[in-house]
Amino acid sequence: MRIESREKDGIVILDLQGKLMGGPDAETFKATFHKLLEKGQKRVVVNLHGVDWINSTGMGILISGYTTMRRGGGDLRLLHVSDRIRSILYVTKLNLIFKCFDTEDEAVASFLDG
Amino acid sequence: MAGTVVLEFPSEYRFLNIVDLVCGDVVQNLCDNRETANEIAISVIEAVTNAIEHGNCECSDQNVRIAFICREDRLCVEVEDCGKGFDYTCYLQNIPDPANVYHLRGRGIFIMKNMMDSLKFEMVPGHGMKVRLEKVLKPKAGGEIRKD
Numbered sequence: 001m002r003i004e005s006r007e008k009d010g011i012v013i014l015d016l017q018g019k020l021m022g023g024p025d026a027e028t029f030k031a032t033f034h035k036l037l038e039k040g041q042k043r044v045v046v047n048l049h050g051v052d053w054i055n056s057t058g059m060g061i062l063i064s065g066y067t068t069m070r071r072g073g074g075d076l077r078l079l080h081v082s083d084r085i086r087s088i089l090y091v092t093k094l095n096l097i098f099k100c101f102d103t104e105d106e107a108v109a110s111f112l113d114g
Numbered sequence: 115m116a117g118t119v120v121l122e123f124p125s126e127y128r129f130l131n132i133v134d135l136v137c138g139d140v141v142q143n144l145c146d147n148r149e150t151a152n153e154i155a156i157s158v159i160e161a162v163t164n165a166i167e168h169g170n171c172e173c174s175d176q177n178v179r180i181a182f183i184c185r186e187d188r189l190c191v192e193v194e195d196c197g198k199g200f201d202y203t204c205y206l207q208n209i210p211d212p213a214n215v216y217h218l219r220g221r222g223i224f225i226m227k228n229m230m231d232s233l234k235f236e237m238v239p240g241h242g243m244k245v246r247l248e249k250v251l252k253p254k255a256g257g258e259i260r261k262d
Contacts, residue, residue: 067216
């Protein structure tokens with residue numbers, strides 16, 4: 001899993017590339033979110049456009065990121081969620097906690113609109 | 115496509131990608147329903163993840179064996195590890211409970227149970243846990259399921 005970070009209108013966008021499936025990915029993600037909070041960057045969009053697939057361990061990694069940001073006073077939202085990932089979100093009811101967006105502009109605007 | 119495709123590999127996460135590719139190819143030959151294909155692929159990845167993580171405890175000198183058994187109207191997938199087994203029953207029910215939605219682990223079996231038509235666990239004496247997943251397939255568009 002490769003993670004690249006960029007900013008748009010003050011919102012952090014994490015572009016993920018590869019498969020999200022546990023192993024070393026968990027520590028990489030954890031460190032990324034803690035660094036963002038240390039820098040005061042609390043509003044994060046995770047772009048899953050480059051994610052081929054995800055398993056339940058990878059879903060746990062996203063939940064960990066979500067709870068880390070929420071406890072730090074921020075939020076995490078998902079962008080470009082494939083049908084395959086969306087079906088996991090629905091069956092596990094995680095669609096109730098993750099806000100998902102189809103375009104980057106919508107995801108960024110969701111933070112700016114409050 | 116009737117027949118069986120077998121893969122055996124060390125307990126390393128990087129092999130999940132090969133499993134996914136093979137699974138995609140097998141399913142594509144049997145069915146053209148995208149939702150069904152996704153459900154099978156997701157479930158197979160969960161079963162193999164469990165075998166690597168919980169069955170073989172990520173020990174790379176222990177193998178995972180997976181068999182895709184193609185029937186005329188269904189696909190059976192058997193995933194075997196070399197571990198001591200685990201109590202899977204508690205994982206079958208407890209995820210959609212809102213109290214558990216933030217839990218980081220324990221969704222794999224629930225996902226498989228909901229996405230497949232049948233899910234069975236069996237301890238193989240002297241070997242490990244065997245998980246058997248089954249999905250009934252609708253015929254491909256334009257005809258019956260092919261039987262090569």
